[in-house]
Amino acid sequence: MRTSSYLTSVLSLTLLVSSQAYAGNDQADSVKRGKYVMDIGGCVSCHTDKKYKGKELAGGLGLPTPFGTFYTPNITSDKEFGIGSWDTEQFIQAMTKGVSPDGSHYFPAFPYTSYAKMTRQDLVDLKAYLDTVPPVAKAAPEHDVPFPFNVREGMMVWKALFFDDSPFKQDPSKSAEWNRGAYLVNGPSHCVECHSPRNLLGGLDTENLLAGEPKSPEGEKIPSLLNSDESKFSKWSHTDTVFGLQMGMTPEGDFLGGSMGKVIANTTGKMTEADLKAIAAYLGKPDNKKTATNEPGQDKSGS
Numbered sequence: 001m002r003t004s005s006y007l008t009s010v011l012s013l014t015l016l017v018s019s020q021a022y023a024g025n026d027q028a029d030s031v032k033r034g035k036y037v038m039d040i041g042g043c044v045s046c047h048t049d050k051k052y053k054g055k056e057l058a059g060g061l062g063l064p065t066p067f068g069t070f071y072t073p074n075i076t077s078d079k080e081f082g083i084g085s086w087d088t089e090q091f092i093q094a095m096t097k098g099v100s101p102d103g104s105h106y107f108p109a110f111p112y113t114s115y116a117k118m119t120r121q122d123l124v125d126l127k128a129y130l131d132t133v134p135p136v137a138k139a140a141p142e143h144d145v146p147f148p149f150n151v152r153e154g155m156m157v158w159k160a161l162f163f164d165d166s167p168f169k170q171d172p173s174k175s176a177e178w179n180r181g182a183y184l185v186n187g188p189s190h191c192v193e194c195h196s197p198r199n200l201l202g203g204l205d206t207e208n209l210l211a212g213e214p215k216s217p218e219g220e221k222i223p224s225l226l227n228s229d230e231s232k233f234s235k236w237s238h239t240d241t242v243f244g245l246q247m248g249m250t251p252e253g254d255f256l257g258g259s260m261g262k263v264i265a266n267t268t269g270k271m272t273e274a275d276l277k278a279i280a281a282y283l284g285k286p287d288n289k290k291t292a293t294n295e296p297g298q299d300k301s302g303s
């Protein structure tokens with residue numbers, strides 16, 4: 001009797017200790033993965049205002065749109081001014097449904113339209129990381145958006161028309177690499193949000209995804225990423241794409257700037273080579289013989 005209860009307590013103690021150690025590792029892994037999810041999601045590009053020496057993720061950056069200027073909120077772990085008091089489910093709801101913990105609708109200047117495609121695991125990890133971001137006790141400015149576009153209820157109608165919150169679907173006829181690229185481009189890395197034309201109400205033109213946007217709200221000319229005769233990009237090899245997204249230099253010898261400069265600094269420049277190759281595979285550029293065997297950049301040496 002005594003032996004068996006002794007055994008039971010040793011056993012349960014062992015189980016307890018090892019499960020706690022496991023939980024600890026698990027949490028640390030989740031935070032580490034979450035940092036990478038933040039990078040591929042480009043949160044820093046919008047939620048950090050470098051101009052005013054803003055702290056990372058403390059918000060305050062103005063985003064001009066045809067409807068007015070939106071200011072990004074503080075998403076540090078501050079419990080009052082940031083999202084430190086949110087639980088993981090509230091965070092996932094904001095990211096995938098565009099709905100805040102108090103039930104109001106977000107404006108699509110926050111690209112939840114793409115983040116809705118993110119996997120639950122990625123979002124859980126991202127929240128674990130955000131919980132470790134030092135709190136900044138600072139409120140972001142109010143949006144400067146005139147009536148009627150400032151009415152959050154109006155977003156219900158907008159969402160019904162333009163928001164597809166279905167999860168990302170793998171295409172089993174394609175490789176795992178291609179599917180990873182499709183996930184990044186349409187999900188966390190939200191390349192579609194800038195590289196596609198929009199209709200008058202700011203909805204993505206889903207028939208022409210990645211066809212480019214001749215005049216963005218910032219007044220930029222955003223090139224097509226489709227394989228068409230007119231696009232410069234369709235002449236890029238996979239190696240050119242990986243190198244361009246890593247270093248910001250095009251095979252024509254130009255440097256990518258404007259808002260793409262931020263994407264390279266905060267997103268693609270921080271991606272693993274495997275993820276960059278996945279994007280190149282998904283964007284489907286013909287991999288010609290000259291560059292296929294080269295390492296990124298080697299085909300720039302004048303041969």
Ligand code: HEC
Nearest residue numbers: 041042043046070071072073075094100106107109110111
């Ligand atoms: C293109 C710019 C942009 C990017 C990129 C972006 N956000 Fe935002 N985000 C916004 C804007 C604008 C709002 C405010 C929306 C509103 O008020 O309706 C917002 C709101 C939020 C909110 C709601 C905060 C609150 O207080 O209610 C969360 C959470 C959030 N973003 C998280 C993220 C995360 C995490 C990432 C990266 C994966 C990210 N955002 C990337 C622009 C962006």
Ligand code: HEC
Nearest residue numbers: 189190191194220222223232233255256257258259260263
């Ligand atoms: C915030 C808006 C924005 C986002 C998000 C964005 N881009 Fe861009 N991208 C641009 C702009 C603007 C340019 C043009 C830059 C220039 O000409 O200096 C550009 C240029 C490019 C080019 C060069 C194409 C050419 O023909 O020269 C490639 C390739 C590219 N982007 C890929 C991507 C990929 C892949 C993603 C997602 C990981 C992405 N972009 C996300 C705005 C964006």
